[in-house]
Amino acid sequence: MRIGGLPFVALAMLSLIVGLLAGLQRIGWRNEIIETSIIILKNNMDKHDIISRNDIIALVDSFYEKVKANALLGPVFSHVDWPKHLPVMYGFWSSMLLGETSYSGNPLQSHLPLPIDSTHFNQWLALFEATLDELFAGERTEETRMRARAIAGVFQHKMGLKI
Structure with missing residues (x-):
């Protein structure tokens, strides 16, 4: 139980x-x-594991509030239409973690034109993992952490960045 x-x-x-x-x-x-x-x-x-789309929404909303306020990442993503983008991120993570089919797209393509390097990816991961640690604990939480690290690694590799 x-x-x-x-x-x-x-x-x-x-x-x-x-x-x-x-x-x-x-x-x-x-x-x-x-x-x-x-x-x-x-x-x-007091924490529970990521088990629902509402958990995904809480994770994504809290994480992107940190991104927007971050001195390094905030300016890079200042052009983002957040009311439009956040539901896309809910779909992305819900598809990855909950088996939903609510996301279709190519996340790498949208990151290629951004002026980012490995420092940005490291900061992204630090904020993402801090958000996970603040809100959740459990097996799917750790799976989320590992997937985020893998995504960052693949993106950096595909973008020709030093990892």
């Missing part, structure tokens, strides 16, 4: 660990590692 992105047994074990760490704090064992561990464990317990 799964609760969120974790099997029930794993969730129970995490709860036990959080309780033990909190107990150590109560008896005076205070240090940064214990406090950080509690925060990380509690945050991950």
Whole structure:
């Protein structure tokens, strides 16, 4: 049985660990590692895996807000018609991760004319992975991470960029 992105047994074990760490704090064992561990464990317990189109929408919306605000990536994508582009991205990721057939297109073609290099891809990946980590945890989340890395690698290779 799964609760969120974790099997029930794993969730129970995490709860036990959080309780033990909190107990150590109560008896005076205070240090940064214990406090950080509690925060990380509690945050991950509240997350679920990517399971629906609504999850994809949350991921894409949150990620592209970061892209738009980013000093390196924002200017490169300032020409994008976001209300038109975001549904395309929902379809792309839903097709890849959920098996939908809502995307058709060639994402590489639209990136070829952009003034980007490996630095841009590294920043894109950093923001994408940070968004994943903020919102989700689980097997499909890790699959998403691996697919994003693969896409970045293929794009850079096809664009003749140094990886």
